[in-house]
Amino acid sequence: MKLRESTSAVALLCMVLAVPAQADVKAGxxxxxxGNFAAAVEEWKGPAVQGxxxxxxxxxxxxxLGRGVEADLGRAEALYAxxxxxxxxxxxxxxxxLLFQTGQREQAMPYIEAAAGRGEPRAQYLLGIAHFNGDLAAKDWPRAYALLTLANGAGMPQAAGALAxxxxxxxxxQRQQAQPLAASLKAEAEATRARELTAVDLALGKPPTAGDAPQVVEKPQPVTVAKAEPTSTPAPIARAVQPKPPAPRKTAHEATGPWKVQLGAFGVPGNSERLWSRISSRGEIAGRERIERKAGNLTILLAGGYASKQEASAACASLKRSGQECLVTR
Structure with a gap:
């Protein structure tokens, strides 16, 4: 499966304004x-040029945001840099x-990783999906699930849909492994952010603080979670699940016994395909014959070729221990 991006999350980009000690910047x-955006911009131009x-x-x-000036992402990017x-x-x-939004994803990832390490939920969301896909970061499903859990806990709307x-x-x-990992990542992020903010304060000659400087916060605009579309073209920033093409079907197991393990019944045939793709490499299933039966509007998925009821029962019991429901049949 693959996570694709959606422009809907662009609206979640931070609208926080720092309040420095310098009087004219504070006046801005x-x-x-x-609400006097043009006056604010005029106050900031001189100090910005001075560094x-x-x-x-x-x-x-x-x-x-295009407030007080015409929107210019290129100029915004240069100033952020x-x-x-x-x-x-x-x-x-x-x-x-912003680098990620404008398609400069490889260049963006070091900043995304650092921001996620400080607890930034949008960065956690993007990094988690990168770990899930294995495209912009190493594939690591427990870490992906942990990062999405943290983003969801911070109120990132797309995270709930992606987790589901x-x-x-x-x-x-692996989902169970993600829970203590999420707690560990959260604690590390809080410590990292406090440490880095203190280091910046010391470098600028300010009293050390354990949190952000005073700031003006604007309410983020609502966003819409992008739905999974197997043939859709990726677009920038929020990423939602898109299944990969199904894995090739396994050939029949050498044992051609009459016993089978029923894996599920599905109203949507594609769900049967996805489940088989996900679990067919497991030792209990690998090499077994894939069987689909119709029962009205349902598609019943089975793994066949077990020589005895005991063999099929052992495979089913092992699957249940990992959370996959099943039953033994002939």
Whole structure:
């Protein structure tokens, strides 16, 4: 299976404005909060040119959102990059997300990984799907499920849909492994963010803090979860599940006994195909004959070729221990 991207999550890009100590940059934040976006932009332009990372970040937000200036993603990207190079953590997070959005995914991944390591939910979402697909990161289903669990817990709307679809593919044992891993990743992220923010404060000569600087937050716009479409073309940022083509069917097992293990009954025939693709390589099933029977509108999936009831029962019992329901039949 494959996760595809959707432009719907672009609306979740952070709308946080940093409030620095410099008076004119603070005046810009006050103007922005009052809805006077053009005045805010004018306040930030001078400090941004002089290298103030808070002004660069805030001005980048304005160019990305098209408030007070015409929207210009290229200009926003350049300003995010400048602020990130000065150690502005939120700018680095935004920079990675914007790179990913504009198709520069390989370049974006180091920033996505770092942001996920600080607990950024959109980055956790993208990195989790990369680990699931094995395209932009090493395939690691427990870590993928853990990252999506954290993103879902942070309120990322796409995460719930992706987790539900992953449930169809990731074995129960690996989903169980993901739960303590998610707790560990969350604790590590909190420690990392506190440590990095403190390091930035010290570098800038500010008193150390354990959290973000004061900030103005705008409510994210609602998003729509993209549905899985096997033939759809990937689009930027939010990624949802898309099944890979089914694996080739296994040939009949050498033992051609009459006993079978029934694996499920499906109202949608494609679900039978997906289940077989997911479990047919398991030792209890590998090499067995795939059998489908029709019962009204249902498609019944079985694995055949067991020489005895005892052999089929042992295979079924092993499958049940891993969370796969089944029953023995002839």
């Amino acid at each position: 934040v006050d103007a922005w909060t009052a 103030d990372p808070d002004a660069q970040f805030n001005l980048a937000q304005a160019y990305r 400048q602020a990130a190079a000065s150690g502005h953590i939120r700018a680095a997070d935004q920079y990675g997300l 679809q992953m449930d169809e593919y990731i074995p129960l044992e």
